[in-house]
Every structure is written in structure tokens, then in C-alpha cells.
Amino acid sequence: GENVEQHPSTLSVQEGDSAVIKCTYSDSASNYFPWYKQELGKRPQLIIDIRSNVGEKKDQRIAVTLNKTAKHFSLHITETQPEDSAVYFCAASKTNQAGTALIFGKGTTLSVSS
């Protein structure tokens, strides 16, 4: 089955710096890669996703890149702000049919200090 590895497990940056979180996946058939942000005690919230037919996607300060050959994808946050502090999860799934489960990484705790 699919396995998703996520690094680093913790990341501390200064406000205004960039943050990068990396994930690798094992199943070459996976074709959908979302990123979720989870604040303490709250629900996971989708912040950006990418499909396998695209190499990069950007939404304001957040971008995701995908390398299908190497089977890895990354989240880039620029100009970090204290409110970006949270746990970030990457995930992978196969969407050849609706209802495929997401396989999550173990998460990265991002701390942005002002």
C-alpha cells in the first residue's frame, strides 16, 4: 500500500522567512496530493492541493511542487507570519475512482516567531 514520509517533523522560522516541508510517496499510481493545516484542537483544513498532471501550483504565499519521477512533493510558504504556526500534513491518494482514502504523513509542526 501507499506510504507517505514527511520531513522535517518540526520547523522553526523567523517571521518573514520561508518555510519548506517535503514529502515522499511510494505508490506511483497516486495522483492527488493535498496539504492540510491543523491548528491545536481544530479540524484539518485544506490549504492547497495538486494533481499529477501539474508540476507546480501557487496560491498567494503558498506553493506546492510535484516531482512524479522522484515521487516527492513539497510545500513552500513565503513571508511567514505568526498565524502560519500550526501542524501541516501532506497526503496522497489515487483518484481513479471517487472515495479513495487519503494516506497522510506524520505532520510537521511549524513555529513562526515574531
Add this chain to the structure above:
Amino acid sequence: GAGVSQSPRYKVAKRGQDVALRCDPISGHVSLFWYQQALGQGPEFLTYFQNEAQLDKSGLPSDRFFAERPEGSVSTLKIQRTQQEDSAVYLCASSPWTAYNEQFFGPGTRLTVL
């Protein structure tokens, strides 16, 4: 519009008790997922429903776990004879019938088994 809701938000059970956790998905969403999130970990898939049909229950950890969605909307996850290792946050997610797998999560139920 209303998002995914779950109840109760917190549940404390004595070891050996049965518990029932409820999920109200977004209206009209065909797909419904249950995940288990242990402390400091990413969500792990438990089971999936397409309308009222349980199409995948490969993630249920034991036969003490049972889920149903009899009318294709509200779902209940039942855990019989709870054990301490069942302590976790149980997340429900729903998804519309689309080719890609965007899932919307509820706030979760935090189960503590004493």
C-alpha cells in the same frame, strides 16, 4: 453553508464500555470517511462509505469497530468494549462525487478511555 459536524466533541469512557460517535456530513456529499488520529500523528483511514454502502473497511483495527450510514447521510462509528489503545481523535470527512478527492473534515471527537 454548514460544514461537517461531529458529536460528541469529547467522550470519556471506562475500559470495556461501548461508545457511539456521530458524523453529519455536508449535505449532498456522497462520500464519507472515518479516520483515527493518535496524538502527534497524522490521520489514519478507518472506513469509507459511498452513500449508504460501506465500500472499504480495511482500516478498521479490530472487529470491535463498526460503522454505519443507513440512509446515506449521517454516519455512526461504534466501538465496542473500548480499550485504552482506542484513545484518539476520530475524524469524519465528506467529499462530493467528483473525479478528485477533496475531503472536508469535521472537528473530530476526542475519545479518552480510562
